[in-house]
Amino acid sequence: MARVRIRLAKSSDSHALAELRYRFRTETERAAETKPRFLRRCASWMKKRFRSGAYPWRCWVLDDGKQLLGHVCVQLFEKIPNPVNDEPELHAYITNFYVVPEMRSQGLGKSLLNKVLSWCRARGTDAVILWATPGSKSLYRRCGLVEPTDIFELRY
């Protein structure tokens, strides 16, 4: 099997990333938009957000030299300046975490997650947040994430 490496996404990955995004979201839900239309819209969005050095987004991909096998993205968001506690003034939101089904349960997801978590730590973020799917909770717990008791959410 070819070696799989983790690298930062580039603008030129946007079409492959949009394909994977479509695959990810339609694994469990029906698409409400045609695939070609979604791919155009999503690739164009990703091309702008994931070019090198872009802020506030970063995306890492699993690359076996021929194709992308997964990804994880993070968006930094600012906190209001705080004069006390010397708290970091950025939070991080992890999203779009995916490994293609045929490559799951080999530790690739954990490696991707550790990559983004160490980047967040080095970047000096305060909290790292994400919404977990039921099946992924054990992995998040293994990587040190906890379910807080003080977050409120309202969905319309």
Ligand SMILES: CC(C)(COP(=O)(O)OP(=O)(O)OC[C@H]1O[C@@H](n2cnc3c(N)ncnc32)[C@H](O)[C@@H]1OP(=O)(O)O)[C@@H](O)C(=O)NCCC(=O)NCCS
């Ligand atoms: C979550 C995911 C990226 C993990 O990738 P992976 O390469 O299989 O991860 P690892 O091999 O490092 O770790 C395996 C862990 O992944 C999780 N996992 C396995 N299959 C899963 C699935 N179908 N859906 C969600 N999580 C899954 C479990 O936590 C598993 O740990 P466990 O065996 O102790 O239960 C991958 O399963 C996936 O893409 N799932 C579908 C999309 C998804 O749910 N993404 C998370 C959004 S919050």
